[in-house]
Amino acid sequence: MNATYQFNWSVIDAHMWPMLVGLVLMIRLTIVGMVISLAFGLILALMRMSAARPVRVLASGVIDVVRSVPLIILLFWLYYGLAAQLGIAMQAFTAGAIALGITGSAYMAEVYRGGLEAVESGQREAAAAMGLTRAVAFQTVVLPQAARLVVAPTINVFVMLLKGATIMSTIGVADMIFVARQVSLRTFTPFELYTFAGLVLIVITLILAAIGGVIERRLSKGAGRHA
């Protein structure tokens, strides 16, 4: 190899297609993980804010533990641990999606809680004082205000999960990183392939951030339809 490294574009050109197939798989994984996170995160957040202390303590315990466990360890527990200990064998994709879903739920719980708690207490009080039930007050007053506050951090969680999906290759999910490794074993060009993967992820992240900005502006315009 020369002192001046020659970036070999042709490798990318030649293997673009399988890389992108790997990317699509990553995105699918991330979306499934995110859907799990959106649903269970909300449940966890509501539990975390429950009036019943034991429920609150349980939820915050789960959130703290999950957030402190590295994703790769969670993934290995799910994929190898469950199979070895309990005989529960799942497909690599399933294990990956669940691992992302568990991590994402813990983070989304905090995102939701942040959004819900940022709605001033006077808003709930005014809604309660006019005779709205808690459910209706939540739906018409609290949620619409919290929604615009959670858009940006929700996109951050999505990006985090997308990056998290890059370690799924360690259990054999054929994602973009997996493809990059496989190809570079033959071509000896890991730098090109991983750089390409990195650039693709940066582009996706920027696009997501832009979409988030648009949604946020839409919401804050005050699309307050309710009746």
Added chain:
Amino acid sequence: MGTKICPSEQGTLQVTRSSGACSPILKLEGIKKSYGQLDVLKNVDLSVNEGEVVVMIGPSGSGKSTLLRCINLLTVPDAGSIVFRGKDYGPNQIKDWRSRRAFERSLVQLRCDVGMVFQHFNLFPHMTAGENVMLGLTRAHGVHAREARRIAQEQLDQVGVGDKFSAYPRNLSGGQQQRVAIARAIAPKPHLMLFDEATSALDPELVAGVLAEMRRLAATGMTMIVVTHEMRFAFEVADRVVFMADGAVVEQGPPAHFKNPQHERTRAFLSAIGVA
């Protein structure tokens, strides 16, 4: 004023000539509330007759807001009874209620009939002025959207912000926001209105306008409990002034009574704020 139909203790209707003959529309007895070691309300009794305007005054921290919030159970007192239009909503009743659901139904019933105006307006920022007024009508009172829209427009007209139906709160002045909040509270025609320092957060030049709306409302015969630091307004509009200090009602009576208050605490307060 005129003929009034009042529910009697037995629940039958009786027709009387004056509001004074009615049993009170609201009767608070033995209201207590503590936060940790701090006794914020110490055994407060207060009764309010239909059509009466009661103005509560007293030093900051004396428990006026807490008492007001106990009336519509935004704050649940530790003890006491809250009898509103013949039904007790106090904490003793809460223990009897079997389920959260029954509790919530009862709360909703009470709050649908008691309007409240807050110091900081608490308009919903994601809704227009009109939508703020409509929300309670459609979602708490089951009024059809079209009818709610008509009522909302009418109420906004009444308080002088009829042209702001489609404006968002952030584009309104403090005075306009508080007028919208008043329209929102009175639109469902509650039997009792609570005002908690409705003008304290306003720029000085906007205070008079909001006080004028409250005066107008009082003149319609609305039963009102008003917490305020506006003493001129208090003594002019009140049927009865209630002076609170340290979580208790110290003395009460018609405005004239406060020209010569009985208690040292009252005299000290009035002289401190430059009255009497």
